[in-house]
Amino acid sequence: xxxxxxxxxxxxxxxxxxxxxxxxxxxxxxxxxxxxxxxxxxxxxxxxxxxxxxxxxxxxxxxxxxxxxxxxxxxxxxxxxxxxxxxxxxxxxxxxxxxxxxxxxxxxxxxxxxxxxxxxxxxxxxxxxxxxxxxxxxxxxxxxxxxxxxxxxxxxxxxxxxxxxxxxxxxxxxxxxxxxxxxxxxxxxxxxxxxxxxxxxxxxxxxxxxxxxxxxxxxxxxxxxxxxxxxxxxxxxxxxxxx
Ligand SMILES: Cc1cc2nc3c(=O)[nH]c(=O)nc-3n(C[C@H](O)[C@H](O)[C@H](O)COP(=O)(O)O)c2cc1C
Numbered sequence: 472x473x474x475x476x477x478x479x480x481x482x483x484x485x486x487x488x489x490x491x492x493x494x495x496x497x498x499x500x501x502x503x504x505x506x507x508x509x510x511x512x513x514x515x516x517x518x519x520x521x522x523x524x525x526x527x528x529x530x531x532x533x534x535x536x537x538x539x540x541x542x543x544x545x546x547x548x549x550x551x552x553x554x555x556x557x558x559x560x561x562x563x564x565x566x567x568x569x570x571x572x573x574x575x576x577x578x579x580x581x582x583x584x585x586x587x588x589x590x591x592x593x594x595x596x597x598x599x600x601x602x603x604x605x606x607x608x609x610x611x612x613x614x615x616x617x618x619x620x621x622x623x624x625x626x627x628x629x630x631x632x633x634x635x636x637x638x639x640x641x642x643x644x645x646x647x648x649x650x651x652x653x654x655x656x657x658x659x660x661x662x663x664x665x666x667x668x669x670x671x672x673x674x675x676x677x678x679x680x681x682x683x684x685x686x687x688x689x690x691x692x693x694x695x696x697x698x699x700x701x702x703x704x705x706x707x708x709x710x711x712x713x714x
Pocket of ligand 1: 684
């Protein structure tokens with residue numbers, strides 16, 4: 472709430488929310504100040520709730536996506552909602568009037584064109600940009616991204632208490648094998664922070680959170696963010712103008 476107050480005060484042009492809808496009063500103030508709001512959603516029902524609450528546009532996160540996703544209610548669904556991007560985006564587009572940005576597994580121009588064909592207005596990429604030269608991604612994380620495949624990720628709550636997609640490592644496997652129940656978010660996040668920090672200092676990928684989506688074989692080179700965007704646009708244009 473304090474974060475929202477400060478962002479409202481500074482009239483930040485766009486506020487993007489995840490994990491749960493902001494209070495109505497916050498959304499009203501965003502609108503009154505001429506700012507915009509985005510909401511991460513993982514189901515049609517979440518999309519409809521966001522639209523009714525007055526959010527300006529949606530990011531539909533399929534289950535392929537790396538890292539955390541915005542499923543509102545995880546108590547009843549420990550892995551978060553698991554609807555793939557290809558299924559989620561057109562159903563959301565069909566049920567709300569808001570612009571939709573597609574997310575999850577979009578790694579290149581083909582993914583962008585597919586997202587547009589499904590009715591999205593744009594695409595949000597996370598995993599591909601973890602390999603951008605400008606990204607603060609740990610070298611151990613970078614090399615894991617470069618050598619892993621679509622079979623190497625899983626959804627785990629063991630790092631933060633909220634489900635998130637990461638490359639399987641010793642910590643993730645051990646947590647699953649022992650069927651440990653994590654503390655609720657954000658306490659588990661606090662609890663594991665020191666482990667992750669020390670692992671990173673020691674270049675020990677076994678205990679780091681190696682966030683990643685499923686499009687891993689397409690994360691195969693390190694480039695500047697500018698090169699990534701130019702390449703994706705070039706590929707998409709080629710596809711859209713092909714005979
Ligand atoms: C390192 C990392 C951290 C992320 N953290 C969050 C988060 O805290 N909340 C959220 O809604 N999405 C989070 N995401 C998901 C992204 O917002 C985005 O939807 C996703 O990366 C798109 O799928 P892709 O990774 O297949 O490109 C994260 C993604 C990555 C890669």
